[in-house]
Amino acid sequence: MLLPFKIALRFLKSSKGQTILITLGIAIGVSVQLFIGLLIQGLQASLVDKTVGSTSHITISSAETDKNIDNYADIIQTVSAIDGIKVASASLDKTAFIVVEGAEGQNDSSEYILVRGLTLDKADTIYKFSDSFIDKSTMNMPSLPNEVIVGKEFSETLGYTVGNQFEISIATRDSYKTETVTITGIFDLKVSSLNKTWVVSDINTVQDLFDTGTIASTIEIQLLDVFASDTILPEVTAALPPASLLRAVDWKAQNESLLSGLNGQTISSLMIQVFVVISVVLSIASVLIISVIQRQKQIGILKAMGIKDGMSSIIFLTQGFLLGLMGAIVGLLLGILLIVAFTTFALNPDGTPLIPMKLDPGFIALSGAIAITASTLASLLPAAKSKNLNPIEVIRNG
Amino acid sequence: MDNILELKNINKIYGNGEFKTQVLYDVNLNIEKGSFNSIIGESGSGKSTLLNIIGTLDKPTSGEVHINNIRTDSMKRAELADLRNQTLGFIFQFHYLLPEFTAFENILIPYLMKNSKPSKEIVERANELIELVGLTKVKNNLATKMSGGQQQRTAIARALINNPAIILADEPTGNLDSDTTEKIYTLLRKVNESFGTTFIIITHDRRIAEKADRNIEIKDGRINIDILR
Numbered sequence: 001m002l003l004p005f006k007i008a009l010r011f012l013k014s015s016k017g018q019t020i021l022i023t024l025g026i027a028i029g030v031s032v033q034l035f036i037g038l039l040i041q042g043l044q045a046s047l048v049d050k051t052v053g054s055t056s057h058i059t060i061s062s063a064e065t066d067k068n069i070d071n072y073a074d075i076i077q078t079v080s081a082i083d084g085i086k087v088a089s090a091s092l093d094k095t096a097f098i099v100v101e102g103a104e105g106q107n108d109s110s111e112y113i114l115v116r117g118l119t120l121d122k123a124d125t126i127y128k129f130s131d132s133f134i135d136k137s138t139m140n141m142p143s144l145p146n147e148v149i150v151g152k153e154f155s156e157t158l159g160y161t162v163g164n165q166f167e168i169s170i171a172t173r174d175s176y177k178t179e180t181v182t183i184t185g186i187f188d189l190k191v192s193s194l195n196k197t198w199v200v201s202d203i204n205t206v207q208d209l210f211d212t213g214t215i216a217s218t219i220e221i222q223l224l225d226v227f228a229s230d231t232i233l234p235e236v237t238a239a240l241p242p243a244s245l246l247r248a249v250d251w252k253a254q255n256e257s258l259l260s261g262l263n264g265q266t267i268s269s270l271m272i273q274v275f276v277v278i279s280v281v282l283s284i285a286s287v288l289i290i291s292v293i294q295r296q297k298q299i300g301i302l303k304a305m306g307i308k309d310g311m312s313s314i315i316f317l318t319q320g321f322l323l324g325l326m327g328a329i330v331g332l333l334l335g336i337l338l339i340v341a342f343t344t345f346a347l348n349p350d351g352t353p354l355i356p357m358k359l360d361p362g363f364i365a366l367s368g369a370i371a372i373t374a375s376t377l378a379s380l381l382p383a384a385k386s387k388n389l390n391p392i393e394v395i396r397n398g
Numbered sequence: 399m400d401n402i403l404e405l406k407n408i409n410k411i412y413g414n415g416e417f418k419t420q421v422l423y424d425v426n427l428n429i430e431k432g433s434f435n436s437i438i439g440e441s442g443s444g445k446s447t448l449l450n451i452i453g454t455l456d457k458p459t460s461g462e463v464h465i466n467n468i469r470t471d472s473m474k475r476a477e478l479a480d481l482r483n484q485t486l487g488f489i490f491q492f493h494y495l496l497p498e499f500t501a502f503e504n505i506l507i508p509y510l511m512k513n514s515k516p517s518k519e520i521v522e523r524a525n526e527l528i529e530l531v532g533l534t535k536v537k538n539n540l541a542t543k544m545s546g547g548q549q550q551r552t553a554i555a556r557a558l559i560n561n562p563a564i565i566l567a568d569e570p571t572g573n574l575d576s577d578t579t580e581k582i583y584t585l586l587r588k589v590n591e592s593f594g595t596t597f598i599i600i601t602h603d604r605r606i607a608e609k610a611d612r613n614i615e616i617k618d619g620r621i622n623i624d625i626l627r
């Protein structure tokens with residue numbers, strides 16, 4: 001039974017030029033498919049990371065407006081135990097305003113701010129404040145009561161810097177009160193509306209400033225894998241105290257256009273990959289069909305000598321498989337080289353890759369497997385042709 | 399003596415409708431085991447057609463073919479493949495070696511259709527056959543790197559490797575010089591005598607035909623003369 005493999009190998013070897021060309025053809029197809037696939041994967045990962053990498057993936061809040069969460073510490077504890085959750089952090093968000101002194105001859109004005117009281121060590125995992133400080137050496141997260149960090153635009157328009165104190169005005173039941181806070185850091189979250197309005201402090205500070213008692217307005221959760229929210233959201237919902245009127249919402253609900261964009265991208269990437277594979281299949285099939293015609297005499301004589309139809313088709317299936325195997329190996333190496341080159345040489349001004357691509361071993365293996373399967377399938381037609389060849393045609397016609 | 403081959407009322411018609419041509423008419427023929435037979439006849443008389451029907455490469459339009467008392471014209475493709483591999487050996491005018499393989503490898507191919515690895519005995523047998531046909535010097539040459547006569551002798555060794563009961567040859571020396579032709583016939587005769595192989599050989603060469611045990615002349619698709627010597 002080794003004979004068909006031996007013959008296949010010998011056929012490939014004896015027409016080296018053809019074998020090399022078709023192998024290169026498959027290899028280029030495989031490398032393009034791999035490159036496109038991983039490029040789109042990388043592109044999507046970085047897009048998702050930029051969009052929701054520094055936000056809450058699942059947010060728990062009251063279903064009723066203006067209601068708060070009293071027992072947030074308990075909920076955080078139960079929720080944190082769920083698999084796939086990176087961090088869960090409480091947040092108490094309150095609006096206040098600051099008085100901005102007008103220039104000579106002009107009235108003072110007031111600016112709205114959002115005072116965000118957070119479980120700072122956990123929230124820093126989500127928002128990465130400390131990484132986004134505009135001067136890391138002199139800036140710190142708040143550690144004492146009434147310490148805050150503010151955004152870049154906020155500090156620029158008001159001319160504040162680290163160590164400065166400013167007053168915030170807080171509405172009380174019948175009038176308003178003024179509290180003084182100290183700036184320990186200035187962050188740049190790359191979103192100017194946040195940089196302009198957020199004043200971030202520890203949740204306890206905000207609870208004291210606003211006299212709320214131990215409550216939170218939301219619990220913010222970040223996941224290890226953003227796309228796992230489909231399965232984790234129901235678990236989170238189930239973990240909420242019954243009859244609490246709390247509800248959990250995931251990032252997808254707020255990012256429909258991003259999701260449909262990603263979907264479109266995935267589909268077009270798949271289309272490109274499918275067509276690349278189809279063109280590879282067609283080219284292998286056409287070359288192998290030509291090869292069956294070229295080897296008609298050999299097949300005929302083998303049949304006259306008693307080779308079984310099955311064996312005669314295995315000769316061509318083996319050729320398809322071997323071409324696919326060689327093409328896949330060369331193509332994957334080529335593709336990996338292309339990706340390494342792209343991530344090394346196509347850089348942003350700050351030296352990070354333009355599109356960060358990961359050499360996902362699963363995807364690489366899948367590409368190889370698809371190429372080999374496709375090539376073997378492509379040889380079905382030539383194999384059938386070889387199977388059906390009647391030796392008398394060859395013998396009679398010389 | 400037993401008949402190794404029996405043909406009963408073989409007719410062969412090519413084409414259909416208006417373009418029908420009948421090539422063989424009611425051919426009846428018995429061939430004895432171990433005999434050395436020649437088929438002669440004019441070009442176009444139907445010799446190759448008859449030989450291909452005997453060799454199961456072609457099917458008669460009507461009639462029966464029996465090899466070793468087993469009817470072959472109604473066998474399935476896989477059974478026919480086995481029969482050709484084990485019982486029949488072919489030598490064609492155009493040697494038909496596989497050009498991608500050496501002489502030695504070509505000779506082993508019919509054996510390898512049934513066995514995954516050549517045994518020690520078969521390698522020995524192949525070498526003996528190579529010796530017999532006088533190819534020892536060129537046995538590792540690719541088929542394309544041999545002369546016409548050497549290629550034809552390789553094809554003869556290949557036809558013998560599975561020790562078939564019948565060898566069918568269609569003008570095996572058609573394009574060889576007369577010296578080589580003479581040598582090859584002496585060789586075939588030797589094989590016939592030492593292995594008891596039955597030979598049916600189409601030839602145009604009367605001198606060669608005279609060396610056979612039996613001469614069968616085909617004329618216009620019928621057996622015209624059948625002489626035992």
Ligand SMILES: Nc1ncnc2c1ncn2[C@@H]1O[C@H](COP(=O)(O)OP(=O)(O)OP(=O)(O)O)[C@@H](O)[C@H]1O
Pocket residue numbers: 396412413419421439440441442443444445446447448
């Ligand atoms: N496939 C075919 N279709 C139609 N007619 C055919 C076919 N093959 C052979 N013939 C005809 O059958 C007749 C016998 O052909 P065959 O090849 O058996 O002759 P032959 O005796 O071997 O001749 P030669 O000595 O030239 O080889 C010829 O007239 C030929 O034209």
Ligand SMILES: [Mg+2]
Pocket residue numbers: 445446447568
């Ligand atoms: Mg002929």
